[in-house]
Amino acid sequence: MTVTRRARQLDAAALLALAVGLVFATTAPADRLQGDLQRLMYVHVPTAWLAYLAFTVTLIGSIAWWRTRRDAWDDLAVGSAEVGVFFTGLALATGSLWGKPVWGVWWTWDPRLVTTALLFLIYLAYLGLRRGLSDPQVRARRSAILGIVAFVQVPIVHLSVVWWRTLHQPPTVLKPGDPSMDHTMLAALMVNVVAFTLVYGALVRRRRDIAAADRAVEQGQLGDDVALAGEAVSAPQHSRSANV
Amino acid sequence: MTMVHWQALVGAELRVELRAGEVLLTTLPFAAAGLLVVAIAVGADVPLLRRLGPGLYWALVLLFGSLVTLRQTHADRPARRDLLALLGIDPAVQWTSRATAATVLLLAFELVLAPVAIVVYDPSLDGLASQGAAVVLVAIGVGALGTLAADLNASARGSTSLVPLIVTPLALPLVIAAVQLHEGAAYGASPWPWLVLATLLDLSVVLAGLLTARPLQEPVT
Numbered sequence A: 001m002t003v004t005r006r007a008r009q010l011d012a013a014a015l016l017a018l019a020v021g022l023v024f025a026t027t028a029p030a031d032r033l034q035g036d037l038q039r040l041m042y043v044h045v046p047t048a049w050l051a052y053l054a055f056t057v058t059l060i061g062s063i064a065w066w067r068t069r070r071d072a073w074d075d076l077a078v079g080s081a082e083v084g085v086f087f088t089g090l091a092l093a094t095g096s097l098w099g100k101p102v103w104g105v106w107w108t109w110d111p112r113l114v115t116t117a118l119l120f121l122i123y124l125a126y127l128g129l130r131r132g133l134s135d136p137q138v139r140a141r142r143s144a145i146l147g148i149v150a151f152v153q154v155p156i157v158h159l160s161v162v163w164w165r166t167l168h169q170p171p172t173v174l175k176p177g178d179p180s181m182d183h184t185m186l187a188a189l190m191v192n193v194v195a196f197t198l199v200y201g202a203l204v205r206r207r208r209d210i211a212a213a214d215r216a217v218e219q220g221q222l223g224d225d226v227a228l229a230g231e232a233v234s235a236p237q238h239s240r241s242a243n244v
Numbered sequence B: 001m002t003m004v005h006w007q008a009l010v011g012a013e014l015r016v017e018l019r020a021g022e023v024l025l026t027t028l029p030f031a032a033a034g035l036l037v038v039a040i041a042v043g044a045d046v047p048l049l050r051r052l053g054p055g056l057y058w059a060l061v062l063l064f065g066s067l068v069t070l071r072q073t074h075a076d077r078p079a080r081r082d083l084l085a086l087l088g089i090d091p092a093v094q095w096t097s098r099a100t101a102a103t104v105l106l107l108a109f110e111l112v113l114a115p116v117a118i119v120v121y122d123p124s125l126d127g128l129a130s131q132g133a134a135v136v137l138v139a140i141g142v143g144a145l146g147t148l149a150a151d152l153n154a155s156a157r158g159s160t161s162l163v164p165l166i167v168t169p170l171a172l173p174l175v176i177a178a179v180q181l182h183e184g185a186a187y188g189a190s191p192w193p194w195l196v197l198a199t200l201l202d203l204s205v206v207l208a209g210l211l212t213a214r215p216l217q218e219p220v221t
Helices: A005-028 A035-070 A071-103 A113-130 A136-163 A181-219 A239-242 B001-020 B022-042 B046-069 B078-086 B092-119 B128-154 B160-188 B190-216
Strands: none
Touching: A005 A035, A005 A181, A035 A071, A035 A113, A035 A136, A035 A181, A071 A181, A071 B046, A113 A136, A113 B022, A136 B001, A136 B128, A136 B160, A136 B190, A181 A239, A239 B078, B001 B128, B001 B190, B022 B046, B022 B078, B022 B092, B046 B092, B046 B128, B078 B092, B128 B160, B128 B190, B160 B190
């Protein structure tokens, strides 16, 4: 598997953006009530946003695979789902870290928390389903269906804070009208959203390449010039048997 | 003709269950034991047991219900699917018959388990009509979702653990609706919002099952 120049550029851009995001997150004014604890928002909100984005891309990849039957769409769907599960887990973890000092508990039965945990579980099942199926066509077909059905959870998570009484704050940025937060903080948040989105893009790109390489191995399409893990090791040769 | 196929396939599924007794003689006693064990663990706190009962009943219906759709005695096997495909039976009819059989078994499961929950937990019996509707809607929803999840996981490694992982999060609105119907009846609240929610979820799952039945049908081997 060769790493293209564009992939390297994307990796570098993501790292640079993360560094800039870190500067913005640490220099933005502290919250009047929560102090520095509020800075977790610069990680928590981008990871939650990426969960939405990643599972939307999985939906698009699933629908596109369904229409075209092109493997590249299946690679995109699974790559995005894997990265989305990682970021959803990170959003749950950072939310929990913030919840303990502010709400007094690591976890509470809040609609936003519960629906996000369910979202995490459904896409874990999506990844589990893919691992359980060995035939690439069957795997792509079934996971495309689950990728479409599971997406129903995403609007439920976003609107849960509107539909039910909740401890979690209502939408601050993704809502009609002016965002309800200080503009300096909003700028820092936006820089981090962009940085994390670039990281997401770089990870999905790498994951797509791995999926394509996996498929090439499954179909025996790797060329002779491609290095394989372990090929430098050879079985011991017995000179006597070789002479016979 | 479609109706005849559907009836024959549902009949076959139910006859197999009648002979094997996997749902009513094996799964159901475990669920009933679950109700008893939790009551023993909580102790003789009658008001607390009254509050816990309905939620625990629906949680057990959801968890054991997904096992009902996964039963080992399921008549649906690859060879049988191939035969039905060669006979030209519509995949949507096959899916509907499996979902119907699962729903009937779940209904029986719920109806037998309910008296155990009533005797052990002594919950209030207000709003019996809406509770009856909840029993039917949960059976349809879990039956259809379980059948869809079982189809997605057919022949997959680890499908026994994957099906509950798919069914439980997606069926949770049904459990919430059923519990809220019970709570609301005690305070005279209108049952309609929860009944509409459960009905909409059931319709969506049935529609998804019908639409995906044909694409999920594997080529005959």
